[in-house]
Amino acid sequence: QVQLVESGGGLVQPGGSLRLSCAASGRDLIIFTMGWYRQAPGKPREFVSTVSRGGSTTYADVVKGRFTITRDVAKNVVYLQMNSPKPEDTAVYFCYAQNYDTNEYWGHGTQVTVSS
Numbered sequence: 001q002v003q004l005v006e007s008g009g010g011l012v013q014p015g016g017s018l019r020l021s022c023a024a025s026g027r028d029l030i031i032f033t034m035g036w037y038r039q040a041p042g043k044p045r046e047f048v049s050t051v052s053r054g055g056s057t058t059y060a061d062v063v064k065g066r067f068t069i070t071r072d073v074a075k076n077v078v079y080l081q082m083n084s085p086k087p088e089d090t091a092v093y094f095c096y097a098q099n100y101d102t103n104e105y106w107g108h109g110t111q112v113t114v115s116s
Contacts, residue, residue: 015084
């Protein structure tokens with residue numbers, strides 16, 4: 001079983017910056033992929049970014065060039081650096097992890113609000 005705890009959400013102005021963190025804990029922790037998804041009010045959950053154990057990254061087109069995902073494999077922590085956020089980035093951001101046994105896990109989410 002893997003537990004994911006997000007932190008770092010809050011209110012940020014358009015054009016500002018914000019960094020989200022997610023720490024994984026649990027037994028038999030060998031996480032292959034970690035990443036972030038988000039869900040805005042009235043919309044389905046959508047992919048934001050992932051990073052593999054080897055450091056390969058993927059991004060949704062709408063955040064490419066503005067958000068950067070990084071990962072500390074030894075500490076089982078993933079970060080999402082959000083630069084130049086836009087009001088449309090407002091959502092609950094969920095941490096995601098896939099363990100070596102292919103099971104997928106989700107955090108409870110952290111609210112990000114982009115507003116002046």
